[in-house]
Amino acid sequence: MARAKSAFVCTECGAEYTKWQGQCSSCREWNTLSEVRLASARPGAASTAGAAGRGGYAGALSREVVDLGSVDLGEVPRFSSTFGEFDRVLGGGLVPGSAVLLGGHPGAGKSTLLLQTACKLAQQRSVLYVTGEESLSQVAMRAHRLQLPTRGLKMLAETSIETILGVAERERPDVLVIDSIQTMHLEDIASAPGGVAQVRESAAALTRFAKGSSTVLLLVGHVTKDGSLAGPKVLEHMIDASLLLEGGSDSRFRTLRGQKNRFGAVNELGVFAMLEQGLKEVRNPSAIFLSRGEEQAAGSLVMVVWEGTRPILVEVQALLDESALGNPRRVAVGLDPNRLAMLLAVLHRHGGLFTGDQDVFLNVVGGVKVLETSADLAVLLAVVSSLQNRPLPRELVVFGEVGLSGEIRPVPSGQERIVEAAKHGFTRAIVPRANAPRQSPEGMTVIAVDKLADALEAL
Numbered sequence: 001m002a003r004a005k006s007a008f009v010c011t012e013c014g015a016e017y018t019k020w021q022g023q024c025s026s027c028r029e030w031n032t033l034s035e036v037r038l039a040s041a042r043p044g045a046a047s048t049a050g051a052a053g054r055g056g057y058a059g060a061l062s063r064e065v066v067d068l069g070s071v072d073l074g075e076v077p078r079f080s081s082t083f084g085e086f087d088r089v090l091g092g093g094l095v096p097g098s099a100v101l102l103g104g105h106p107g108a109g110k111s112t113l114l115l116q117t118a119c120k121l122a123q124q125r126s127v128l129y130v131t132g133e134e135s136l137s138q139v140a141m142r143a144h145r146l147q148l149p150t151r152g153l154k155m156l157a158e159t160s161i162e163t164i165l166g167v168a169e170r171e172r173p174d175v176l177v178i179d180s181i182q183t184m185h186l187e188d189i190a191s192a193p194g195g196v197a198q199v200r201e202s203a204a205a206l207t208r209f210a211k212g213s214s215t216v217l218l219l220v221g222h223v224t225k226d227g228s229l230a231g232p233k234v235l236e237h238m239i240d241a242s243l244l245l246e247g248g249s250d251s252r253f254r255t256l257r258g259q260k261n262r263f264g265a266v267n268e269l270g271v272f273a274m275l276e277q278g279l280k281e282v283r284n285p286s287a288i289f290l291s292r293g294e295e296q297a298a299g300s301l302v303m304v305v306w307e308g309t310r311p312i313l314v315e316v317q318a319l320l321d322e323s324a325l326g327n328p329r330r331v332a333v334g335l336d337p338n339r340l341a342m343l344l345a346v347l348h349r350h351g352g353l354f355t356g357d358q359d360v361f362l363n364v365v366g367g368v369k370v371l372e373t374s375a376d377l378a379v380l381l382a383v384v385s386s387l388q389n390r391p392l393p394r395e396l397v398v399f400g401e402v403g404l405s406g407e408i409r410p411v412p413s414g415q416e417r418i419v420e421a422a423k424h425g426f427t428r429a430i431v432p433r434a435n436a437p438r439q440s441p442e443g444m445t446v447i448a449v450d451k452l453a454d455a456l457e458a459l
Contacts, residue, residue: 020035036197089264089270091258092264094216101241105223108254111142113278115143161206175216176206221235253273257269267371286311302315304397311416313421317364322358335379377402396428408449410433415435415437427445429447
């Protein structure tokens with residue numbers, strides 16, 4: 001009997017090694033290497049995944065050398081997922097032959113979103129829904145509870161990749177849904193389902209089939225406790241789009257964010273509301289995130305962030321309290337804590353306000369995670385408002401990046417941000433001077449600032 005070969009794969013970056021070592025040489029992370037047993041290479045034998053993939057891959061890719069200028073620039077054909085917010089995050093709709101990975105915590109609504117999409121698409125196209133975690137009766141009960149049209153949707157309860165590829169080759173669906181990739185397995189891989197080797201090879205086999213048959217592949221992936229996708233990082237390199245569905249158990253709103261997209265913009269954001277009838281898309285997210293009380297409190301301020309291709313107005317709240325500890329706390333929910341510490345240092349050096357004896361708590365209302373630097377100025381002004389216990393005007397909106405020397409730097413799409421704020425009834429805005437429009441929207445007073453001291457004086 002041939003000896004089974006094994007390799008050690010980093011779960012963070014996907015790098016492979018012939019023997020175990022404590023630190024990955026590629027990503028420099030510690031204790032991330034796990035052993036993977038490789039399939040034995042028997043002469044004349046080929047894995048089912050490889051056989052299914054090689055023929056399909058040849059049809060999707062060109063083996064001839066061509067000149068780049070002669071490549072057809074025709075638009076990539078798309079069709080709607082029946083959800084406008086889903087299409088927005090995808091870049092305009094589903095692309096035939098693409099592989100889309102949908103990740104999220106348990107209970108976020110991944111299966112619900114894909115079941116709603118599959119049932120509605122099945123009324124127009126051929127859809128095959130493969131479930132490896134639930135029985136067919138469980139899926140049918142959920143579809144009935146959500147009042148979805150079930151006629152036309154083809155279902156399969158299976159975890160074997162070989163069987164799934166055989167059924168998909170016979171049915172030739174336009175859309176193939178796999179729920180979830182962690183439950184799938186290949187027979188010639190000697191490891192348990194959900195392991196590094198099984199997840200990687202199963203996704204590779206399904207992706208090769210999708211590329212060769214122009215089938216839209218929708219994969220469900222679970223995430224770990226720290227929010228990263230379970231399985232090897234190589235999985236994200238194989239697929240065309242990686243989407244993350246976020247939302248706490250205490251909130252009925254869910255955000256769908258694009259982390260990778262070969263057919264559209266990354267960091268695009270879609271907002272859904274979880275109702276009794278499933279997920280319902282939210283057309284105007286700013287109206288939800290701006291639901292404030294009647295009385296304005298100190299430390300509350302509205303900022304305009306740019307998510308993908310549209311501006312969104314969200315509220316940031318700051319609370320400062322005298323610290324009883326030698327090392328005051330710095331807590332930021334929805335923002336980068338390291339950037340908060342840097343901004344407080346800038347406020348002390350260039351604003352003359354000391355917060356070293358204060359506990360600082362920041363929160364972005366609605367569970368939104370702000371990833372861009374345009375929130376810097378709004379964060380500092382909210383901190384100043386809470387420190388001096390002076391509420392800011394309700395009609396004020398702020399955005400701008402703050403540099404280490406106290407300068408207010410411009411941010412992209414400043415004009416669009418001001419117009420969006422004016423649509424929601426805001427009448428005053430503090431913005432970087434480079435983002436000040438030549439002509440302000442009707443009813444809007446724009447205050448352009450160059451330095452942090454100018455912004456504090458404008459308050």
